[in-house]
Amino acid sequence: MIANSMTKVLSGIEMGNMISDAIPGSVLDSNETDVWIGKDDLLRVSRYLRDEKQTDFSFLTSITAIDYIEYFELVYHLLSMRRNSSLIIKSRCYGRDEELSMPSLVEVWKGADYQEREVWDLMGIRFVDHPNLKRILLWEGFDGHPLRKDYLGQDEVTEDYRE
Amino acid sequence: MSEIRTEPVTINLGPQHPSTHGVFRLRVTFDGEVVVDAEPVLGYLHRGSEKLAEGRTYVQCVTLTDRMDYLASMSNNLAYVSAIEKLAHIEVPERAQYIRVISVELQRIASHLMATGFLLNDLGALATPLMYCFRERERILDLFEMLCGARITLSYMRPGGVFQDAPEDFWPALDTFLRDMPGYIDELEGLITGNEIVLTRTRDVGILTDEMAINSSITGPMLRATGVEWDLRRANPYEIYESLDFDVPIGAIGDTFDRYLVRVQEMRESLRIIKQCVQRIPNGSVRTETPYFIRPPLGDVYSAIESPKGELGFYVVSDGGISPYRWHVRAPSFINLTVLRDMLIGWKMSDLIVIFGSIDIVLGEVDR
Amino acid sequence: MEIPLIGSLDFLSVQSLISSFFPDWMAYLIAGVLLSFMVINAMVISTALYTWFERRVIGRFHSRLGPNRWGPFGLFQPLADVVKLMTKEDTVPESADRMVFNVAPVILLTSTLLVVSVIPFGDNTFLGRLNVGAIFIIGITSVNTIAILAAGWASRNKYAMLGAMRGVAMLVSYEVPMALGITGVVLMVGSLSLYDIVLLQEIPFWIVQPMGFLVFMAAASAEMSRTPFDQIEAESELGAGYHTEYSGMKFAIFQLAEFMAPVVTAIVATVLFFGGDRGWDPVPGQIWFISKVFLIIFLLLWVRATWPRLRIDQIMAFAWKGLFLMSLINIFAVSLEIILLQDPVTGLLEPNDLWVMSAINWVITIATIACMVKIFGKRKWDRPMPKKSPLANMYAEGD
Numbered sequence: 065m066i067a068n069s070m071t072k073v074l075s076g077i078e079m080g081n082m083i084s085d086a087i088p089g090s091v092l093d094s095n096e097t098d099v100w101i102g103k104d105d106l107l108r109v110s111r112y113l114r115d116e117k118q119t120d121f122s123f124l125t126s127i128t129a130i131d132y133i134e135y136f137e138l139v140y141h142l143l144s145m146r147r148n149s150s151l152i153i154k155s156r157c158y159g160r161d162e163e164l165s166m167p168s169l170v171e172v173w174k175g176a177d178y179q180e181r182e183v184w185d186l187m188g189i190r191f192v193d194h195p196n197l198k199r200i201l202l203w204e205g206f207d208g209h210p211l212r213k214d215y216l217g218q219d220e221v222t223e224d225y226r227e
Numbered sequence: 228m229s230e231i232r233t234e235p236v237t238i239n240l241g242p243q244h245p246s247t248h249g250v251f252r253l254r255v256t257f258d259g260e261v262v263v264d265a266e267p268v269l270g271y272l273h274r275g276s277e278k279l280a281e282g283r284t285y286v287q288c289v290t291l292t293d294r295m296d297y298l299a300s301m302s303n304n305l306a307y308v309s310a311i312e313k314l315a316h317i318e319v320p321e322r323a324q325y326i327r328v329i330s331v332e333l334q335r336i337a338s339h340l341m342a343t344g345f346l347l348n349d350l351g352a353l354a355t356p357l358m359y360c361f362r363e364r365e366r367i368l369d370l371f372e373m374l375c376g377a378r379i380t381l382s383y384m385r386p387g388g389v390f391q392d393a394p395e396d397f398w399p400a401l402d403t404f405l406r407d408m409p410g411y412i413d414e415l416e417g418l419i420t421g422n423e424i425v426l427t428r429t430r431d432v433g434i435l436t437d438e439m440a441i442n443s444s445i446t447g448p449m450l451r452a453t454g455v456e457w458d459l460r461r462a463n464p465y466e467i468y469e470s471l472d473f474d475v476p477i478g479a480i481g482d483t484f485d486r487y488l489v490r491v492q493e494m495r496e497s498l499r500i501i502k503q504c505v506q507r508i509p510n511g512s513v514r515t516e517t518p519y520f521i522r523p524p525l526g527d528v529y530s531a532i533e534s535p536k537g538e539l540g541f542y543v544v545s546d547g548g549i550s551p552y553r554w555h556v557r558a559p560s561f562i563n564l565t566v567l568r569d570m571l572i573g574w575k576m577s578d579l580i581v582i583f584g585s586i587d588i589v590l591g592e593v594d595r
Numbered sequence: 596m597e598i599p600l601i602g603s604l605d606f607l608s609v610q611s612l613i614s615s616f617f618p619d620w621m622a623y624l625i626a627g628v629l630l631s632f633m634v635i636n637a638m639v640i641s642t643a644l645y646t647w648f649e650r651r652v653i654g655r656f657h658s659r660l661g662p663n664r665w666g667p668f669g670l671f672q673p674l675a676d677v678v679k680l681m682t683k684e685d686t687v688p689e690s691a692d693r694m695v696f697n698v699a700p701v702i703l704l705t706s707t708l709l710v711v712s713v714i715p716f717g718d719n720t721f722l723g724r725l726n727v728g729a730i731f732i733i734g735i736t737s738v739n740t741i742a743i744l745a746a747g748w749a750s751r752n753k754y755a756m757l758g759a760m761r762g763v764a765m766l767v768s769y770e771v772p773m774a775l776g777i778t779g780v781v782l783m784v785g786s787l788s789l790y791d792i793v794l795l796q797e798i799p800f801w802i803v804q805p806m807g808f809l810v811f812m813a814a815a816s817a818e819m820s821r822t823p824f825d826q827i828e829a830e831s832e833l834g835a836g837y838h839t840e841y842s843g844m845k846f847a848i849f850q851l852a853e854f855m856a857p858v859v860t861a862i863v864a865t866v867l868f869f870g871g872d873r874g875w876d877p878v879p880g881q882i883w884f885i886s887k888v889f890l891i892i893f894l895l896l897w898v899r900a901t902w903p904r905l906r907i908d909q910i911m912a913f914a915w916k917g918l919f920l921m922s923l924i925n926i927f928a929v930s931l932e933i934i935l936l937q938d939p940v941t942g943l944l945e946p947n948d949l950w951v952m953s954a955i956n957w958v959i960t961i962a963t964i965a966c967m968v969k970i971f972g973k974r975k976w977d978r979p980m981p982k983k984s985p986l987a988n989m990y991a992e993g994d
């Protein structure tokens with residue numbers, strides 16, 4: 065059989081309005097594709113998006129962390145399998161020290177478990193209330209977070225070998 | 228009557244092990260024969276692909292994608308180049324799309340053959356089904372060699388199409404393959420699906436419910452075996468899948484046997500797809516001209532395809548330069564491992580290997 | 596018809612031959628040593644040939660060649676393996692129990708070799724006509740349980756211990772059906788002597804007692820830990836089981852014993868169920884014997900190459916629920932038939948009675964297996980139809 069349909073990418077502006085109606089003050093910004101949520105409301109917004117019948121985002125597709133030098137941005141791609149629609153949620157995290165922290169979404173979507181551990185491992189963002197926040201791809205005792213833009217590697221900057 | 232005091236024992240299913248499909252470590256705690264706790268330890272194959280990509284041009288990253296899920300290179304390539312094409316608004320000629328779909332479906336058959344063969348190897352069938360599966364996989368790899376000269380790490384696709392057209396003798400070889408393969412799948416199924424011992428070992432073993440699967444972001448045959456009919460080729464079609472006629476097999480309970488059966492049925496559906504593509508493929512160019520250094524406009528894109536292991540997605544952020552600013556892979560094998568611990572607890576030692584084999588992970592993708 | 600020399604080679608005749616040159620007690624010793632030397636060599640060489648055979652045949656099952664580099668058709672491969680194993684370092688773990696560790700492989704090999712001493716290869720066996728041959732076999736094969744436990748225990752290794760424990764449980768459980776399978780044959784013959792069993796097989800006993808034959812073959816496969824019962828040395832699971840810590844010649848002895856077991860089992864099955872060296876005349880009895888052994892070995896290999904392995908609790912369930920029941924039914928049926936059919940005066944069975952018995956037994960076998968499949972296996976074959984989960988809908992149109 066050939067019945068097809070595309071996943072509807074929900075408009076960020078409309079979803080932003082809907083979320084800020086339900087949880088006021090959580091939406092910092094929105095444009096056609098993305099919605100920016102404040103980091104303190106992220107857990108409530110996630111639970112709302114998952115449980116609300118109209119949105120029904122039961123599936124977390126992926127979590128990505130990006131290092132824009134002044135801030136870190138976490139991008140969550142959500143998917144509603146029942147309604148075949150998707151949404152992108154972003155959340156910013158300011159600072160560069162080890163005290164970067166974000167709320168953990170493991171209790172909302174269990175699929176966030178390993179992905180948040182990977183973000184901690186490679187980017188250094190701590191997730192509060194994560195059940196098992198240990199390094200996952202690198203070994204315990206590794207120093208530094210390699211995917212950051214200012215990561216220089218484990219050795220000192222090497223001299224030119226011809227000297 | 229007082230009980231004998233027993234102690235659970237922790238055993239390391241170490242990185243070097245015949246059954247862990249690569250370098251994967253599992254620290255299992257047993258109480259007698261029953262698994263009480265299981266902790267996967269990953270990262271033995273971590274090569275830092277995401278960081279490496281930030282230093283390469285967009286076209287050079289195609290070779291990085293080959294090495295992730297090294298058993299399904301075509302799918303990795305396709306996921307990545309379709310992300311770049313979305314980001315840079317590059318059109319793909321129709322002939323290229325057909326060749327891509329043929330390659331990806333051939334790759335799906337090869338990957339599922341390996342998954343089935345190794346699952347049966349873990350069950351203990353002294354590598355006999357494995358050898359039969361490999362015999363068929365060799366034919367597919369010969370077809371790939373005709374297409375691009377390599378067998379496993381292919382790097383066949385480029386943003387804008389595929390890098391070279393299929394040679395003249397590819398099509399007759401493909402026709403021979405399509406003619407012989409259904410018979411081989413039937414032979415394989417006849418040996419395995421009705422076998423009493425296979426049924427005893429895999430029925431009702433390692434059951435995963437659909438709610439649990441969706442909450443844990445499981446995709447691919449593992450999700451479909453639980454009864455959730457979700458396939459990206461249908462839900463969010465890419466390339467020419469909209470015009471193709473195929474079914475999406477689902478399982479009944481979500482046990483190991485269902486996962487195996489879904490994979491075998493998917494192989495059959497892939498053969499159907501390839502047949503339709505071969506009939507309809509138009510002539511034309513196979514690659515749009517792109518500049519040597521592709522500089523996509525500012526922005527980000529997430530693009531996913533249905534790889535043999537699940538939903539393989541690429542999230543690429545571009546800053547206008549020749550290299551990606553951020554390159555992230557949504558690796559299905561990595562995320563499918565989320566449920567490993569919950570699926571293993573309560574089962575016996577021999578079931579552990581079987582359940583783990585039925586998830587069908589590739590360590591290159593898990594660790595990137 | 597017999598090949599004279601081999602047929603008459605038994606202990607007493609050799610001893611009497613030698614005692615013409617030496618005093619009696621010395622002749623006894625020399626004859627014993629000579630015959631043992633011959634037998635052990637013959638068994639070891641046939642085991643070596645069997646390893647070659649197994650690898651080639653399984654290679655053919657896998658649609659590939661087996662070993663084909665060393666010697667014509669790879670015939671020197673066992674020699675190459677032995678040389679490799681001899682040159683390996685012979686390690687003993689530091690915390691292992693040295694004496695038990697060293698002795699365990701020898702126990703295993705000895706118990707497997709000793710079975711051959713009571714087999715009637717021709718007119719006579721090597722040790723003379725032992726009149727309790729069947730019990731001797733059952734008793735001696737029980738000793739390999741001790742060897743496996745000793746190997747696992749002395750290694751002081753978690754994996755080895757795990758493998759040894761499971762091994763002992765499995766081996767002890769499968770001795771019961773094996774003994775009961777032999778009992779069916781013994782009932783019919785009325786004597787424990789293997790020579791008598793061969794003598795009275797006008798019709799080979801696998802035709803007369805198919806269920807007994809199946810039970811014996813299954814139980815013997817488990818005793819040898821061959822697939823589908825090779826859980827205790829499942830290489831694709833936790834390590835290599837009870838012989839994890841062994842290397843070098845000790846490991847070679849384990850492998851020798853493990854590969855000798857199918858040969859020995861085939862020989863025993865030939866004697867008990869296939870008629871030993873009985874056959875039709877122009878071909879000597881020894882050739883018949885070897886062909887039958889060959890056939891049974893091939894059957895065992897066929898099963899090994901085809902089927903996956905069972906889990907340990909499923910193996911135990913199969914022993915106690917499946918084979919035990921079947922062997923009891925077999926003994927019951929055979930006893931009934933003997934009572935009903937035997938000649939009231941002499942207590943013997945005529946060949947015609949044997950045909951009647953086999954007819955009844957085949958019907959009983961097929962009926963029993965069908966019933967057991969229905970009762971124990973029905974659950975597995977029912978597969979519910981896949982139903983779409985309501986949690987996802989690929990064809991939805993979005994919001």
